Amino acid sequence: MASMIDTSDVAASAVLGTVPMRRRTLLIIGDDEDCVSRNLLHAMALEFPGLRVSISSELEAAYQRFDPQLALILVDVALREDLREHAPAILRSQPGASLALFFSDERAVVDWPDVLGTPFVRSVLPMNLRLDVWLAAMRLILIGGDYLPFALLGAFASRAAGGAVLERSAPPPAPMLGPRPGFRDLTLREQQILELVARGRQNKLIAAALDLSEHTVKIHLHNIIRKLGVHNRTEAARLYLDGLAARPAARGGEGARPEPPLMP
Structure with a gap:
């Protein structure tokens, strides 16, 4: 069961670039409903009025009908293997949505090349970024851009070249x-x-x-x-x-x- 957090009643500027943001839904899928802090949810409400946030612990939540339309599905990187199986069907049922991964602890990820190779995923969003940087990255993803942190790409390049593995x-x-x-x-x-x-x-x-x-x-x-x-x-x-x-x-x-x- 997904919980809904409607930010449409927050009085703040809702501009993405120069285009006012239309009402849309962000679905966050993590281990539980505490995967996103209340402070971050409040910051998104101020930054993106009209964006409704739904949080679930089940990938099956992405098959539901959403009103407003689902714009982005943000999935815990630890669930990427299950996402491989679900992604094609999810995107068929949500043609207007894009997929991105999020992670809180880079040490929890065993294989960054595998993460970057997850089908249909174009962005990977760390949750430990500075707040203004995180909101800017989210803004970029919501308007159709891609976001990959430089540190992640550097670790990927190091591993591909036979360098040190990212994990301890x-x-x-x-x-x-x-x-x-x-x-x-x-x-x-x-x-x-x-x-x-x-x-x-x-x-x-x-x-x-x-x-x-x-x-x-x-x-x-x-x-x-x-x-x-x-x-x-x-x-x-x-x-x-x-x-x-x-x-x-x-x-x-x-x-x-x-x-x-x-x-x-």
Whole structure:
């Protein structure tokens, strides 16, 4: 269920360039309705009167009918894999809308080239920009422009050239050699998180170990559970341990059950 925030009654200038802004809707899809601060919502109300903001935790919200017309769908970068599946149908149902990604913590992103290659997405908007810069970037996107932060492009170029990876160094995960195909679909970060889940770590401890936010850990766990086709983290951990048991042990003979590797 999406919540609606109508900014049309705010008395302020509504000029994008030299063209008054018509009434439109911005849909923000994140982990929960707190993905955007109240201060930022108030700033948008002052900057863009007539812009109605709808916030949802489900991509399916983008299929709804919106009045005024949906102009932009801003999606949490952690949901980009689900967005790949939904994007064509969403844009068919919302022909006047464009797609952009937002993120609060760049360290939560495993693969920037993958993010930049997300189909139909033309802009990536950090949420930690200075307020006036953020509003200017949003204004650009709303009038049809594209926005990519220079720091993101620099990190992409560095990685493409074989330079340092954007993320802080993290220990490699245990090999996923179990028979279940879903293991092969897990990203490096998802494998690391699943290893810690299998060791009984709670989200707060996982976040601290990998220098992530708890919000980001929750998003990764959602993706892990979906990819493995299980119902919860306990089932995912059991599959992980079964996968370790299925591979030949390096020591102790064939079929010995190895202990999950320890992370520093």
